[in-house]
Amino acid sequence: MRGGDFFIHVENIRDHTPEGWIMNPNYCEILRFHDLGDMLLKINRILTYLEIRGEKSAELPEYHSLQDCGFGKNAVCFYxxxxxxxxxxxxxxxxxxxxxxxxxxxxxLEALCVMNEGILENADR
Structure with a gap:
């Protein structure tokens, strides 16, 4: 996995606003987000942290797969x-x-717009 790979688990959608979790294999914790702006800021924070540390790639040492850590299970959307x-x-x-x-x-912004389209499709279901 490259340093810029993020797994985004949208847990629920309230009033067309997604809430969920962000995971990067190079970052020490899984972060919760409460809307698209919050998600953008947290991804940017992780990217800045990884750039300073010079991380290029990583394995997932703590989990055999993302399913083992619960990521993606019961997700409204997963990216x-x-x-x-x-x-x-x-x-x-x-x-x-x-x-x-x-x-x-x-x-x-373009990435967020594409994600938002998918999130709104799932919100209407």
């Missing part, structure tokens, strides 16, 4: 966000959903 390049607090990379869709993005 793999791969940040391939960062500059001036913006990102470029790809986003994969649990449904198999894969989208490339050129900014953090």
């Amino acid at each position: 793999l966000l791969q940040v391939l390049y960062t500059q001036h607090n913006s990102w470029q990379g790809q986003l994969r959903g649990a449904d198999g869709r894969q989208t490339y993005f050129r900014s953090a």
